Amino acid sequence: xxxxxxxxxxxxxxxxxxxxxxxxxxxxxxxxxxxxxxxxxxxxxxxxxxxxxxxxxxxxxxxxxxxxxxxxxxxxxxxxxxxxxxxxxxxxxxxxxxxxxxxxxxxxxxxxxxxxxxxxxxxxxxxxxxxxxxxxxxxxxxxxxxxxxxxxxxxxxxxxxxxxxxxxxxxxxxxxxxxxxxxxxxxxxxxxxxxxxxxxxxxxxxxxxxxxxxxxxxxxxxxxxxxxxxxxxxxxxxxxxxxxxxxxxxxxxxxxxxxxxxxxxxxxxxxxxxxxxxxxxxxxxxxxxxxxxxxxxxxxxxxxxxxxxxxxxxxxxxxxxxxxxxxxxxxxxxxxxxxxxxxxxxxxxxxxxxxxxxxxxxxxxxxxxxxxxxxxxxxxxxxxxxxxxxxxxxxxxxxxxxxxxxxxxxxxxxxxxxxxxxxxxxxxxxxxxxxxxxxxxxxxxxxxxxxxxxx
Numbered sequence: 010x011x012x013x014x015x016x017x018x019x020x021x022x023x024x025x026x027x028x029x030x031x032x033x034x035x036x037x038x039x040x041x042x043x044x045x046x047x048x049x050x051x052x053x054x055x056x057x058x059x060x061x062x063x064x065x066x067x068x069x070x071x072x073x074x075x076x077x078x079x080x081x082x083x084x085x086x087x088x089x090x091x092x093x094x095x096x097x098x099x100x101x102x103x104x105x106x107x108x109x110x111x112x113x114x115x116x117x118x119x120x121x122x123x124x125x126x127x128x129x130x131x132x133x134x135x136x137x138x139x140x141x142x143x144x145x146x147x148x149x150x151x152x153x154x155x156x157x158x159x160x161x162x163x164x165x166x167x168x169x170x171x172x173x174x175x176x177x178x179x180x181x182x183x184x185x186x187x188x189x190x191x192x193x194x195x196x197x198x199x200x201x202x203x204x205x206x207x208x209x210x211x212x213x214x215x216x217x218x219x220x221x222x223x224x225x226x227x228x229x230x231x232x233x234x235x236x237x238x239x240x241x242x243x244x245x246x247x248x249x250x251x252x253x254x255x256x257x258x259x260x261x262x263x264x265x266x267x268x269x270x271x272x273x274x275x276x277x278x279x280x281x282x283x284x285x286x287x288x289x290x291x292x293x294x295x296x297x298x299x300x301x302x303x304x305x306x307x308x309x310x311x312x313x314x315x316x317x318x319x320x321x322x323x324x325x326x327x328x329x330x331x332x333x334x335x336x337x338x339x340x341x342x343x344x345x346x347x348x349x350x351x352x353x354x355x356x357x358x359x360x361x362x363x364x365x366x367x368x369x370x371x372x373x374x375x376x377x378x379x380x381x382x383x384x385x386x387x388x389x390x391x392x393x394x395x396x397x398x399x400x401x402x403x404x405x406x407x408x409x410x411x412x413x414x415x416x417x418x419x420x421x422x423x424x425x426x427x428x429x430x431x432x433x434x435x436x437x438x439x440x441x442x443x444x445x446x447x448x449x450x451x452x453x454x455x456x457x458x459x460x461x462x463x464x
Contacts, residue, residue: 033402036246036395041212043195043203044131053128055223060124060135060199064116068372072327076107079328090339090347094332098351102335103328105360115365119164126199127223129216135199136192136220137163141174150174150188151458152226154217154244158235158259159379160334161441162198162369163191164362169447173454181451185458190224192217194236196378198369203378209385210236211396214243218251227251232454234258234442236382242425245403246396254461255401255426256454258408258442260417262425270420271298282420286434290409290416298415301344305414308337312383320377330376331367338363341440343412357445400424404464406431406457408450412439430464431457 042048084096122137141150153173155166166189172179173187194213196202203212217240221229230253233241238259245252270281271291278288291297311319323330339352346353354363370376392398405426409417411434419432433453438446 156233156237172451316380
């Protein structure tokens with residue numbers, strides 16, 4: 010009798026394990042049309058055309074006129090960046106923008122890499138495609154798609170690209186040589202915005218997958234932070250057989266389990282798999298997580314609900330746009346920068362680089378369409394979309410930068426990405442990793458590839 014009970018229990022447990030094991034689901038690939046009007050009957054033109062960034066004297070003259078008419082609001086005494094962008098420091102930024110910033114020179118810098126456009130699902134998709142200047146004999150480059158976020162752009166990758174495509178001339182080994190493709194998310198910069206509601210990260214992932222196929226890549230690597238991390242995650246969920254490896258520098262993996270462990274982690278951190286470094290970056294919880302998210306997420310609520318309203322003001326005022334965007338490059342790089350009168354902006358970036366990113370929004374008039382991406386992805390509520398509840402079954406690497414908006418422990422990442430093979434605590438850096446710490450991010454991407462190829 011006892012033997013029967015034991016055997017029945019073992020069998021029941023085995024059935025439970027079998028039934029409850031992870032299913033390697035994929036998202037349905039589907040199709041879409043995001044251009045104006047109805048989808049034409051004719052087949053879409055799949056040709057790829059060279060593109061060049063251009064400017065004009067009229068464009069610059071209009072910018073200067075608008076800057077000259079800016080209405081200044083005095084900053085509160087000793088307010089630093091606690092109230093947002095400090096208007097005393099803003100005077101310096103505006104003066105530099107108006108009198109010293111050379112947009113024509115920056116356009117030449119933008120055109121140093123080859124730009125292209127192609128029509129996918131009714132939208133003109135912009136991307137840069139950088140091939141290695143030289144390759145070791147008998148080698149082929151590794152195709153790597155890198156995806157930006159908000160309020161960034163493809164320009165974030167300009168300093169990391171040479172480290173990936175030409176490592177030997179930058180003091181690195183040529184073990185890994187990449188061919189880098191950096192698209193602009195539709196509605197950002199030079200990629201056309203959707204004319205229809207519902208254009209989200211999954212649609213973007215599908216378009217970028219089609220882009221890679223159109224470029225001749227059946228298998229490729231992908232990398233992203235911010236929206237780029239979600240888009241790349243969705244690509245791995247859509248077409249895992251085509252994604253050889255996924256590398257992220259931001260993890261959007263909050264779940265009921267991670268939230269619970271976060272609340273209890275101060276006492277039971279080791280039990281939940283937190284390391285000493287995790288504890289340093291997550292606690293005290295009120296300051297490093299709760300208050301920090303409250304301070305930094307007001308923009309998100311606006312953009313998830315009524316992006317067009319604030320967008321009207323930002324699209325009309327270059328100074329307002331600069332303040333709105335550059336404030337993120339301050340506190341998202343390091344939350345402690347809010348205690349500084351200049352927001353610490355020039356500790357990590359040059360004004361030329363920062364204003365070039367702003368100009369990519371200003372000259373293309375895409376701040377409104379870029380903000381709509383929040384409403385399309387988060388406006389329906391948290392964990393309401395299928396991809397949010399799905400795991401990712403491609404080899405994954407993760408860079409945990411210490412000043413990211415919220416630290417994501419390895420334990421959390423592994424829940425979403427069971428094939429995590431590389432997790433690195435980075436020594437410094439924040440949200441805009443490729444822009445701020447290109448050397449560190451390039452090293453970790455290369456480390457991930459080394460681990461992957463040894464398996």
